[in-house]
Amino acid sequence: MRPSPDVRIRVQRDVGEGPRSALAGLHRLDHAGTYLPTFAWGALVVASGISALWSPWLLVGLAINALTVFGGFVLNTVVDIRSDLRNAKKRYMTDALRSIGVQRAVRIYFAEQVSAIAIAMTAAVALDRPFIVGATILAIAANWAYSAPPFRMKSRIIIGPLCMGIKSGLAPGLIAMSTVPDTQFNAAASVLLFGLTLSTASRGVWHSIPDLHADQASGIHTIAVRHGAVRAAQGAVLATAIGCGLNLAACIWLMGWWGLVACTGMVITIYHRYRVGSLADESAIIDHMNEPRSEVINARWNRATYSILCVASLGHLVIPG
Structure with missing residues (x-):
């Protein structure tokens, strides 16, 4: 995805701002604690017992959810840069994008989504659950459809909120549910x-x-x-x-x-x-x-x-x- 010339941003670093803080701002990691329950609730609901939660595959589900959700924030900031510049509450995200640069941010986004699919494929083979890959692709597709052209669902009256429900509610729940070995779905x-x-x-x-x-x-x-x-x-x-x-x-x-x-x-x-x-x-x-x-x-x-x-x-x- 190549941003149009009017939204390309020259790479610049503010004094005292390092790459780690810029990456954290771009991924909105200040909300990481908020999203952890969103990533985990599906596993807790369908687990057959407390012992099922000791499985390392639960961490795999959390990792897939983190890559798709926080990666989706990167995509959203790249696409919405013009409107976000008008919103003082989102200034820290646009500042992070200025620091990192649009092209590099796009590469980071695609690398994270490819990693999520690779991890999901590994889990699907190990657990014999191809559905894990399908749920991961659903999460990525919903994030793209919500923010990026040609779909840009967030600008659609009814479909936009429904797309948010899929990318932030349905998909993370399905991913977490599908990576718990002993489930009661x-x-x-x-x-x-x-x-x-x-x-x-x-x-x-x-x-x-x-x-x-x-x-x-x-x-x-x-x-x-x-x-x-x-x-x-x-x-x-x-x-x-x-x-x-x-x-x-x-x-x-x-x-x-x-x-x-x-x-x-x-x-x-x-x-x-x-x-x-x-x-x-x-x-x-x-x-x-x-x-x-x-x-x-x-x-x-x-x-x-x-x-x-x-x-x-x-x-x-x-x-x-």
Whole structure:
């Protein structure tokens, strides 16, 4: 992929900024702790017992997820450089791209995705599960379709959030589930996959709201740009609620009373989003979501969704509900 001349960025290094910090910023590794539960929940949900989690293949699943998700961030920054330059919150990513250079960043992205497929092929042969390769390719394809031309799904009204749900919810869950040797994959796990995909897709709608003006200036037609902040917020609340209902049913089915614990973070997320979505004025919603306190609360409970699910899954393996 060769960036157009108007988005090529000359390599430059700021004083005191080294290659490691630039690579970390480009991959958004400051969010690594946030994404670890996203990478692991699938394995914890389908593991037949606590002993299944000692398998080294669990680490292989985490590595594949890390390469596809964090590599996807690199691709997204390269493609979205023009709109990100207008967004002060994303300045650290554009600064990292300036430091590394666009061409080198593209090479890093492709090297990471090839590595992910190679690792997946090794695991597929060792575990006799070709599906691992398919799940990895799905993750890579969803990341590309979401950010890069010719698809550029993030600019599509409905398909964009669904693509986010696949790349950040469905695919990581499938990869983690498929790399645990002794699994109990059943209909309940399928319902949970669908529910978390929908919940994650709602994040795509929600996060488009504070970026409304920058996306509008860049010609990116998200749901927030097309229908306004009020309707986008209401749609995100509805999708989150439906996803939470599916997740709650699946978790109770899988874990008994531990399922109630697993969905605590999801319920609080709905409550927070409902409060914001109930604001009738578009400017009030955008201003509220851009407040530091609101951003912290939203990020905290987005993280808690997968973190609490992981804790409840571990609890169920140790003390069955």
